[in-house]
Amino acid sequence: DPKALAHRALAGPPFTKEEMLALLRDPEDPEVLHILCRAAHLVRLKVFGNVLVLRGIIEFSNICRNDCLYCGLRRSNRNLVRYRMDEEEIFAAVERAIRMGFRRIVLQSGEDGAWHPDRLVRLVREIVTRYGVVLTLSVGELPFEAYRRLMDAGAYRYLMRHETSDPELYARLHPGTSFGVRREHLYTLKSLGYATGPGMMVGLPGQTLESLVDDVIFMRELRAEMAGVGPFIPHPETPLRDAAPGSPILTLKMVALTRLNLPETHLPATTALRVAFRDNPHLPLLCGPNVVMPDVTPPRWKVHYDLYPGKTKADLVDDGENVYAYWERQAAEVGLVVD
Ligand code: SAM
Numbered sequence: 001d002p003k004a005l006a007h008r009a010l011a012g013p014p015f016t017k018e019e020m021l022a023l024l025r026d027p028e029d030p031e032v033l034h035i036l037c038r039a040a041h042l043v044r045l046k047v048f049g050n051v052l053v054l055r056g057i058i059e060f061s062n063i064c065r066n067d068c069l070y071c072g073l074r075r076s077n078r079n080l081v082r083y084r085m086d087e088e089e090i091f092a093a094v095e096r097a098i099r100m101g102f103r104r105i106v107l108q109s110g111e112d113g114a115w116h117p118d119r120l121v122r123l124v125r126e127i128v129t130r131y132g133v134v135l136t137l138s139v140g141e142l143p144f145e146a147y148r149r150l151m152d153a154g155a156y157r158y159l160m161r162h163e164t165s166d167p168e169l170y171a172r173l174h175p176g177t178s179f180g181v182r183r184e185h186l187y188t189l190k191s192l193g194y195a196t197g198p199g200m201m202v203g204l205p206g207q208t209l210e211s212l213v214d215d216v217i218f219m220r221e222l223r224a225e226m227a228g229v230g231p232f233i234p235h236p237e238t239p240l241r242d243a244a245p246g247s248p249i250l251t252l253k254m255v256a257l258t259r260l261n262l263p264e265t266h267l268p269a270t271t272a273l274r275v276a277f278r279d280n281p282h283l284p285l286l287c288g289p290n291v292v293m294p295d296v297t298p299p300r301w302k303v304h305y306d307l308y309p310g311k312t313k314a315d316l317v318d319d320g321e322n323v324y325a326y327w328e329r330q331a332a333e334v335g336l337v338v339d
Pocket residue numbers: 070071072073108109110111138139140141159160161163200201230231232233234235272307308
């Protein structure tokens with residue numbers, strides 16, 4: 001019985017694969033969701049207290065050489081205004097984020113060839129030495145030796161979702177590459193000493209419940225320091241435009257199961273998850289996540305970082321408003337304090 005099983009979340013040994021599948025048998029069951037959320041939130045409180053970690057994300061280029069079938073930045077999307085911020089603009093964005101209150105910064109982009117590794121290394125060194133922020137990178141796959149040089153330059157964490165642990169689905173969604181390649185990149189990042197951030201989308205077309213459980217197991221085996229779980233949201237300018245969106249309830253169950261399986265891993269309330277729950281914005285914060293990554297990209301560019309519908313307006317703040325202060329208020333409403 002899934003409900004009895006869910007109640008065991010805190011008491012018993014960790015769920016087996018079969019038990020996790022049983023918990024997901026009715027993906028939309030709201031009762032199982034609420035039991036899992038309560039357990040995941042308790043684990044989160046035990047490990048991280050009532051602290052909500054904020055990282056400001058700067059999306060410094062939306063130019064991408066890849067053609068991932070789900071993503072609005074894919075190179076085949078001709079109906080997107082492309083931009084690339086330069087060093088001075090990125091420094092200004094970091095300074096603005098620091099003025100708001102941020103001490104942790106994420107640099108994210110498409111796989112943009114003009115931001116070659118040498119240039120990224122100089123950027124990272126300059127940001128870390130000049131501003132003393134904790135820096136996370138999320139710029140896609142690079143040559144392995146570039147990861148090492150970026151680490152030497154001061155990068156701390158590397159977000160690279162594994163997207164799905166189903167090799168066939170992975171290959172269908174990522175022309176010209178494979179899950180094996182992605183896994184090798186993640187294990188290389190890990191062995192170089194990065195805090196790694198894999199993660200998956202929930203509700204990809206053709207994805208099975210079993211592969212979602214395997215996603216959690218993959219992240220547990222990697223001993224991921226961070227895990228980004230969000231729903232798939234179809235983008236109208238991609239081949240998956242007519243696919244069904246990922247279920248918000250199932251996604252939240254996967255977030256809770258991730259927290260229960262990886263108690264000490266940083267778990268963001270991802271932007272896509274917040275978009276899916278925009279009518280109930282407190283719920284994702286009460287289901288295991290301990291991190292939020294508000295967008296601090298300059299307003300004139302962030303509207304073009306259009307990964308999926310709803311993304312560019314996910315933080316309900318006006319241009320120029322302090323998004324850090326906004327999240328201080330949001331956190332307080334659910335009894336959390338930001339750090
Ligand atoms: N280019 C880098 C990469 O792929 O790792 C970093 C940026 S990429 C846009 C960040 C993440 O956005 C991807 O890992 C993917 O999971 C997510 N994403 C892209 N399109 C999405 C969609 N339609 N729905 C939900 N998430 C999406």
